[in-house]
Amino acid sequence: MAADPEFEKYYLEREQLVVDSDDEFQYEEVPVDEDFVAPDMEEDLDFAVRTIRDGKEDEQATARKEATHKAQVTKHPEVVDDFVRNFLVRMGMERTLDCFQTEWYELQQRGFLHEEDVGIVPDIYTRNQNLDSEIKFLKGEVEKYKDAALKAKDLYVKLRKERDYHRMHHKRVVQEKNKLITDIKRLKRHYAQYEPTLQQLKKKYEVAMKEKMLSKLERDRAMGQVTGLQSTLKSMESFKGGSAKQGEKAAANSAAMWQRGGEGMGPTQRTLLAERTMDVQNLPKDFKRHPNDSEFPADKGVNPYIGMAKVPSGHLARSGGFRLSNTFQAHSHPISGLALHPRKQILATSSDDHTWKMWAVPGGDIIMTGEGHTDWVSECDFHPSGTMLATSSGDTTVKIWDFSKAECVQTFTDHTHAVWCVSWHSCGDFLASSSMDNTAKVWDLNSARCRYTLRGHTDSVNSIEFLPFSNTLLTCSADKTLSLWDARTGLCAQSFYGHMHSVNFATFNLKGDTVASCDSYGTVKLWDVRQGAPMVSIDCGPHPANRVAFDPAGQVLAVASNDSTIKMYEVANGRISSLVGHEDAVQCLIFDRAGEYMVSGGSDCTIRIWS
Structure with missing residues (x-):
């Protein structure tokens, strides 16, 4: 193979190799001169030497620089x-x-x-020793940080409690502020109603004066008619021989004069005139609107229980003579009503748990439980004979329970809203109830129907009560008024004005000449029934007063208050004391007929006996 360096070409030639012996081959040994260096190689060597020297100088300069910047302390290995x-x-x-x-x-x-x-x-042992020291140091640091973290946690808990306390205090202040704002607005609205009320009372007064004048005119006309009739009779006697036609003419003139006497009358006088002139000649002597209707007894005005009341003497005459003698759990929900048996030591209770129960007092042994109402039972009252119990409920019904049959024998459903209270007539044939539908009703047990619906209140009728041995009913309402009604006619006889808030309860004393009432702001008033005016106003607030009751002697008035106490007001001297024992609002209370003890029930679901 041959290559021409000029043209960069290669040629391949085939050659035949002949195997020859080494002995026949002749060659000459060429001596090697060690000092011989090619010209090109000498330049390369100088360049390499300079490069090595420059590299060593750079390394020395770098070492000096590093030695300048490194620490002066040199660590020797440990033996x-x-x-x-x-x-x-x-x-x-x-x-x-x-x-x-x-x-x-x-x-x-x-x-x-x-x-x-x-x-x-060896380095590994030194390294382990350093790591061990570092671990101990870090453990110490961890303990320090742990202590600091615990202290920070305690401080955080403390700050959080203080924050919650201040937040709760702030919420309470806000609630009190909102309540005060609401009270101020209510008072403003109430004050704004004074002027219309005064105008209304003024109009009522003017109408009453007008009716009075009309009544006086009616009386004068009646006197004139009587005088005319007397003169006619005298003329008829003096002219006996006159014709019958003249007599009939005179009688017709008298009747015409009577009819003309109705001219100018007010609505009340015209109603009375219509009642007087109603034709009842064709009605039977024993006429009744319903064949089974009961007759209202005549008002005797005598309460036989007045003589049974014991008048306490000495310190017992004061309200402080009552002490808590017994307590027992009666229901699972708040107690709303109490009633004492007329002849036996038996107590009936009604509750928000939809049941009523009977208990032996003062022991507190249960006798009977009544279930049947579908909502809270608001009030209960024993029949005068003691054989039945009447209950009222939030399910809008009134039920009569017969103990001999151990069942509900009658249910009245005419009310359209919750029924608050029931009260028996002393004769036992009539039952009165008051309701949230702004009415009260008188029920006849013999005919099992509503005899009268008492309409006149403009808001919920909260309580109703028969004056013992009388046909007079007392009602109180959320429209801030009390009313007296004649149960025989269903007409309102008198209204009492003076409360500024919803009246929760009203009751007679045993004599029937004084009425006590309480309202939702704790104000208690005593009213003179004959004068129709308040005698005393007692402030037992600001918590609502739920119930009032006179002791049989009429000397002490007990007030069930929402602040879990019973206020005892002495009528003679106006002193007020409190009986403490209930753990929640006192909803109801009642005295026994002999005045020996008092029973109270409250929202703490307990009955407490004070003697």
Whole structure:
């Protein structure tokens, strides 16, 4: 193969190799001159030497620079004996250290220790020792941080409690502020109603004066008619021989005069005139609107229980004479009503748990439980004979329970809203109820129907009560008024104005000449029934007063308050004291007929007996 360097071409030629012996081949040995250097190689050598020298100078300059910047402290590797000594010192093994030093120097002096025995400690042991020291240091730091974290946690808990406390205080202040704003707005609205009320009372007064004048005119006309009739009779007697036609004409003139007497009358006078002139000649003598209707008894005005009341003497006359004598759990929900049996030591209770129960007092043993209402039972009242119990409920019904049959024997459903209260007539044939539908009703048990619906209140009728041995009914309403009604006619006889808030309850004293009432702001008033005016106003607020009751002697008035106390007001001297025992609002209370003890029930689901 031959190559021409000029044209960069290659040629392949086939050659035949002949195997010859080495002995026949002649060659000459060429001597090698070691000093002989080609010209090109001499330049390359100089360049390499300069490069090596420049590299060494650069390395020396870099080393000097690094030595200038590095720390001046040089760390020497630790030898075996120093490592062992440091270990023993760190572990506090002083006796072992003394023994080691003695034996080490002895062996060293004798020359028993080899070079590898006294050499440098391997880096791994040094590294382990450094790591061990670092771990101990870090553990100490962890403990410090842990303590700091615990302190920070305690501080955080403390700050959070203070924050919750201030937040709760702020919410309470906001609630009180909102309540005050609501009260101010209510008072403003209430004050704004004064002027219309005064105008209305003024109009009522003018109408009453007008009716009075009309009544006086009616009386004068009636007197004139009587005088005319008397003169006609005299003329008829003086002219006996006159014709019958003249007499009939005179009678017709008298009747015409009577009819003309109705001219100018008001609506009340015209109603009375229509009642007087109603034709009842064709009605039977024993006519009744319903064949089974009961007759209202005549008002005797005498309460036989007045003489049974014991008048306390000495310190017992004061309200402080009552002490808590017994307490028992009666229901699972708040107690709303109480009633005492007319002749036996039996107490009936009604509750928001939809049931009523009977108990033996003062022991507190249960006798009977009544279930049937589908909502809370608001009130209960024993029949005067003691054989039945009437209950009212939020399910808009009134039920009559017969103890001999142990079942509900009658249900009245005419009310359209919740029924608040029931009260028996002393004769036992009539039952009155009051409701949230702004009406009260009188029920006839014999005909099992509603005899009268008492309409006149403009808001919920909260309580109703028969004056004992009378046909008079007392009602109170959320329209801030009290009313007296005639149960025989269903007409309102008198209204009492004076409360500024919803009236929760009203009751008679045993004599029937005084009415006590309480409202939703804790104001209690005593009213003179004959004058129709308040005698005393008692502030037991600001918590609502739920119920009031006179003791049989009429000397003490008990007030069930929403602040879990019973306020005892002494009528004679106006002193007020409190009976503390209930744990929640007191909803109802009642005195026994002899005045020996008082029973109260409340939202804490307990009955408490005070004697």
